[in-house]
Amino acid sequence: xxxxxxxxxxxxxxxxxxxLREQGHEAIAASPNSGVNTITGEGLAGVLKGxxxxxxxxxxPSWEDAAVLKFFETSTRNLLTYEAAAGVKHHVALSVxxxxxxxxxxxxxxxxxxxxxxxxxxxxxxxxxxxxxFEFLKGLADISVEGDKVHLPPVLFQPMAAEDVASGVARxxxxxxxxxxxxxxxxxxxxVDELVRRRLASLKDPREVIADPHARYxxxxxxxxxxxxxxxxxxxxxxxxxWLRSPASQxxxxxxxxxxxxxxxxxx
Ligand SMILES: NC(=O)c1ccc[n+]([C@@H]2O[C@H](COP(=O)([O-])OP(=O)(O)OC[C@H]3O[C@@H](n4cnc5c(N)ncnc54)[C@H](OP(=O)(O)O)[C@@H]3O)[C@@H](O)[C@H]2O)c1
Numbered sequence: 170x171x172x173x174x175x176x177x178x179x180x181x182x183x184x185x186x187x188x189l190r191e192q193g194h195e196a197i198a199a200s201p202n203s204g205v206n207t208i209t210g211e212g213l214a215g216v217l218k219g220x221x222x223x224x225x226x227x228x229x230p231s232w233e234d235a236a237v238l239k240f241f242e243t244s245t246r247n248l249l250t251y252e253a254a255a256g257v258k259h260h261v262a263l264s265v266x267x268x269x270x271x272x273x274x275x276x277x278x279x280x281x282x283x284x285x286x287x288x289x290x291x292x293x294x295x296x297x298x299x300x301x302x303f304e305f306l307k308g309l310a311d312i313s314v315e316g317d318k319v320h321l322p323p324v325l326f327q328p329m330a331a332e333d334v335a336s337g338v339a340r341x342x343x344x345x346x347x348x349x350x351x352x353x354x355x356x357x358x359x360x361v362d363e364l365v366r367r368r369l370a371s372l373k374d375p376r377e378v379i380a381d382p383h384a385r386y387x388x389x390x391x392x393x394x395x396x397x398x399x400x401x402x403x404x405x406x407x408x409x410x411x412w413l414r415s416p417a418s419q420x421x422x423x424x425x426x427x428x429x430x431x432x433x434x435x436x437x
């Protein structure tokens with residue numbers, strides 16, 4: 170099956186392309202680096218020709234509120250238009266567990282807009298909601314800095330390894346469209362402040378992490394269980410302590426992407 174992976178050069182996209190190829194599929198990594206741009210439309214018609222499935226694991230290069238919204242709206246609209254013209258039978262997109270409850274966050278307003286466009290489109294779809302990636306924990310610290318300390322709400326979450334995210338998305342991509350949401354998550358629950366503290370310690374990052382019940386998660390107020398998946402979530406296998414000992418944890422993922430993100434690094 171020809172499967173086009175939009176954002177195929179990214180953290181999840183590159184792992185996804187490898188997994189799909191290992192399963193014998195013709196997986197194409199598409200992104201601006203390979204001449205495919207969902208904002209301008211460049212390369213979309215060509216790459217989608219003959220594709221059965223398109224998987225969108227792209228992310229906005231800027232995290233500034235208006236820019237994120239514009240990215241996900243423009244990109245998704247273009248992608249769905251070109252997919253319809255090419256006769257693509259299944260649109261798969263990666264989003265985040267709890268997205269619909271996080272509209273106070275500019276980033277999540279972008280994801281909500283993306284999901285709405287997908288639901289309104291005529292193309293059969295599956296939206297994969299993943300929990301936070303282990304690889305994102307340092308980025309989460311970076312976007313949660315107040316003064317010289319990291320302020321995070323001590324709420325529950327169930328993060329997962331990027332490798333398991335890619336496996337979960339691959340499984341959905343080769344299956345029939347669910348025309349709804351599939352949740353995927355890690356095998357263990359933690360408190361957000363606790364795990365970010367452990368991650369920073371592993372990176373020898375000296376910043377202090379404060380458990381602050383009034384702190385926001387990426388600009389949104391969250392409750393004890395807002396970030397948790399439902400009971401039907403498919404769980405990845407990788408435990409945090411094992412991931413921390415693996416080569417995957419050696420990359421802190423620092424990549425400032427815009428003026429607005431100058432104080433942050435990699436985000437969701
Ligand atoms: N981080 C988390 O904890 C988390 C949790 C759940 C879900 N998610 C979701 O996971 C998705 C993927 O995240 P990630 O960390 O794997 O992303 P990433 O590593 O930042 O990769 C982003 C990808 O998007 C591509 N891209 C950027 N602009 C594009 C454009 N105009 N046209 C086509 N492709 C474009 C990039 O291509 P180039 O390399 O060519 O620039 C790159 O391949 C995101 O949608 C995010 O919302 C994240």
